[in-house]
Amino acid sequence: MECEKLTMKSQQEIIQDFEVFDDWMEKYQYIIDLGKELDSLDDSDKIDTNKLQGCQSQVWIVHELKDNELIFKAESDAAIVSGLVALVLSIYSGKTPKEIINTKPTFIAEIGLDKHLSGTRSNGLSSLMAKIQEIANRYR
Numbered sequence: 001m002e003c004e005k006l007t008m009k010s011q012q013e014i015i016q017d018f019e020v021f022d023d024w025m026e027k028y029q030y031i032i033d034l035g036k037e038l039d040s041l042d043d044s045d046k047i048d049t050n051k052l053q054g055c056q057s058q059v060w061i062v063h064e065l066k067d068n069e070l071i072f073k074a075e076s077d078a079a080i081v082s083g084l085v086a087l088v089l090s091i092y093s094g095k096t097p098k099e100i101i102n103t104k105p106t107f108i109a110e111i112g113l114d115k116h117l118s119g120t121r122s123n124g125l126s127s128l129m130a131k132i133q134e135i136a137n138r139y140r
Contacts, residue, residue, distance in 0.1 A: 009090040011107040018111040027111070028080065035082025038089075041075040054127035056120040057081040061128070063135050068096050070136060074128075084113075084125055092132050100136035105129055 052059040057078035
């Protein structure tokens with residue numbers, strides 16, 4: 001599995017990135033741009049087994065354990081959702097299962113995503129977080 005182009009970030013770095021924007025239209029555009037950085041999944045990975053449940057958009061997520069680090073790769077058919085996926089993967093991909101389990105997604109509230117996402121996108125984001133935690137728990 002090839003590495004993500006998106007670099008790993010800390011939650012604090014994400015919070016700082018969002019502080020430079022004056023309004024939510026700019027923040028949404030930034031999120032969309034982040035989604036464009038995700039590598040595409042192979043068609044063979046876009047199967048029901050890898051499809052995220054609880055998301056209005058189609059989202060597929062795959063992982064591998066390499067040197068005790070979980071490497072995630074995901075793709076969505078929706079621009080804003082791809083960006084949300086990119087944000088989450090930038091924090092959790094490349095971390096040990098224990099680090100993933102112990103890292104609570106505080107950036108969501110800190111940057112205001114919890115107040116600015118539609119209900120369906122918020123549910124999808126929760127589903128993505130739950131799936132990542134579920135995968136990490138398998139390897140702990």
